[in-house]
Amino acid sequence: MTDAKPKPFIAGNWKMNGLKASAGELVQVMAGYAPALRAKVDLAICPPATQLIPFALAALGSRVAIGAQDCHAKASGAHTGDLSAEMIADTGASHVIVGHSERRTDHAETDAIVRAKAEAAWRAGLVAILCIGETEAERRGGTTLSVVDTQLEGSVPDGASAANLVIAYEPVWAIGTGLVPSNEDIAEVHAHIRQRLVARFGAEGEGMRILYGGSVKPSNAGEILRIENVDGALVGGASLKAADFLGIAAAYA
Ligand code: PEP
Numbered sequence: 001m002t003d004a005k006p007k008p009f010i011a012g013n014w015k016m017n018g019l020k021a022s023a024g025e026l027v028q029v030m031a032g033y034a035p036a037l038r039a040k041v042d043l044a045i046c047p048p049a050t051q052l053i054p055f056a057l058a059a060l061g062s063r064v065a066i067g068a069q070d071c072h073a074k075a076s077g078a079h080t081g082d083l084s085a086e087m088i089a090d091t092g093a094s095h096v097i098v099g100h101s102e103r104r105t106d107h108a109e110t111d112a113i114v115r116a117k118a119e120a121a122w123r124a125g126l127v128a129i130l131c132i133g134e135t136e137a138e139r140r141g142g143t144t145l146s147v148v149d150t151q152l153e154g155s156v157p158d159g160a161s162a163a164n165l166v167i168a169y170e171p172v173w174a175i176g177t178g179l180v181p182s183n184e185d186i187a188e189v190h191a192h193i194r195q196r197l198v199a200r201f202g203a204e205g206e207g208m209r210i211l212y213g214g215s216v217k218p219s220n221a222g223e224i225l226r227i228e229n230v231d232g233a234l235v236g237g238a239s240l241k242a243a244d245f246l247g248i249a250a251a252y253a
Helices: 019-033 050-061 085-091 101-106 111-123 135-140 144-155 183-199 218-225 240-253
Strands: 009-013 043-048 064-068 095-098 126-134 165-169 209-213 232-235
Touching: 009 095, 009 165, 009 209, 009 240, 019 043, 019 050, 019 240, 043 095, 043 240, 050 085, 064 085, 064 126, 085 101, 085 111, 095 111, 111 126, 111 144, 126 144, 135 144, 144 183, 165 183, 165 240, 183 209, 183 218, 218 232, 218 240, 232 240
Parallel strands: 009 043, 009 232, 043 064, 064 095, 095 126, 126 165, 165 209, 209 232
Antiparallel strands: none
């Protein structure tokens, strides 16, 4: 149980990008993650599955966490091409993204599937970075808050804590588009998510990190990360280059 303001967290989602040679970017992130910055913000990189083992090994002792981008709900079995949360934990990774909108869209992941994946993450001792967010049509239709409510209720399992769950609010229309909601809109949705988390999990909900995701870059990070109830960012494109990723984290320096 915690009622402290959460320590900010910036996670980089590399998506389907990165070959062996990209390890240099991780090395640069670790080099730039000086003790003064470490004291202010936690960092994670979520490379493609092929790079989990080398990245987890390289990051040992650096305090940069390594995460996967998805997991299967089951621990093992006949699921060709999938990775279980236990396998991810076995690489040395500590986090896993679940319910990213690209998985919800490309792989028809429902809230029930995302919930099962979050439970799998906890079973394996991983922190779940659970993504929610409205489409452009839902935003235009004025249903953003109810969409977020449905996703929170359907995707977040009982047993969530500040230590095992990070929520990433990512408006689908802002991902990879260069479009960002207004500060007021971000503040409204984050306050709403906080209120829902507290209503369901009590004081523990105050300590749960709520990240904003969608076209965050060094030039807009300062403004976005200052918004109340924004406890960090989930970053896609701008996490691929160490200088940009560190430039975003520098908003907390
Ligand atoms: C993401 O995919 O989670 C994301 C936020 O992407 P981008 O930063 O590129 O918009």
